[in-house]
Amino acid sequence: MSIGNKIENLDENKREEKPETRKVSESVVETVHIVRPNHLNGAERLFGGILMQWIDEVAALAAKRHSHRNVITASVDNLRFLKGAYQKDVIVIRGKVTYVGRTSMEVKVDSYVEKIDGKRILINRAFFTMVALDDSDRPTEVPGLGLETGEDRQEWEKAKLRREMRIRRRAEDF
Numbered sequence: 001m002s003i004g005n006k007i008e009n010l011d012e013n014k015r016e017e018k019p020e021t022r023k024v025s026e027s028v029v030e031t032v033h034i035v036r037p038n039h040l041n042g043a044e045r046l047f048g049g050i051l052m053q054w055i056d057e058v059a060a061l062a063a064k065r066h067s068h069r070n071v072i073t074a075s076v077d078n079l080r081f082l083k084g085a086y087q088k089d090v091i092v093i094r095g096k097v098t099y100v101g102r103t104s105m106e107v108k109v110d111s112y113v114e115k116i117d118g119k120r121i122l123i124n125r126a127f128f129t130m131v132a133l134d135d136s137d138r139p140t141e142v143p144g145l146g147l148e149t150g151e152d153r154q155e156w157e158k159a160k161l162r163r164e165m166r167i168r169r170r171a172e173d174f
């Protein structure tokens with residue numbers, strides 16, 4: 001299939017046409033970490049590689065909860081370190097499935113520093129494409145995504161545009 005056709009047919013995997021559907025809320029994952037001395041880099045901030053590992057785990061768990069399959073990370077888009085984190089900070093990482101294709105799922109992962117009063121400050125955002133695998137480790141179909149809220153629907157539309165970009169980039173070997 002040409003890229004043009006592939007993009008035009010993005011909704012070939014229409015959510016409502018899939019035999020099985022899971023709601024967005026069913027696969028939301030939230031983890032909490034406390035920044036310890038062994039998580040710090042030379043500048044006394046949380047080491048980026050540690051945060052990326054935590055984020056990757058959350059993305060994988062959300063995708064597993066949605067697909068009930070083993071998953072692999074196909075790509076990570078636009079991972080942005082917005083603010084630093086420091087020793088003793090409480091890091092909350094929240095992942096939710098925002099889009100599903102035939103075998104892939106987009107998981108949006110937001111990371112926050114949670115203050116003592118409960119206020120959360122966004123320190124990182126990333127979009128993962130996770131692929132579900134069958135028992136022979138080949139990509140396999142995932143359930144549809146049940147959009148429950150206006151926010152879910154907005155996320156879906158935005159994710160569709162990101163997927164379009166990914167298909168173009170992949171074709172251009174970017």
Ligand SMILES: CC(C)(COP(=O)(O)OP(=O)(O)OC[C@H]1O[C@@H](n2cnc3c(N)ncnc32)[C@H](O)[C@@H]1OP(=O)(O)O)[C@@H](O)C(=O)NCCC(=O)NCCS
Binds near residue numbers: 074100170
């Ligand atoms: C990801 C992987 C399975 C894709 O395999 P492939 O032979 O290209 O399979 P397909 O072309 O059928 O793609 C499968 C899905 O992945 C998506 N995909 C593949 N490469 C992608 C990329 N670079 N970015 C985003 N999505 C991608 C495709 O769009 C497709 O999604 P869809 O079914 O929802 O339309 C393969 O490249 C792989 O195994 N990569 C290594 C993954 C890994 O080891 N990750 C790190 C450890 S978890």
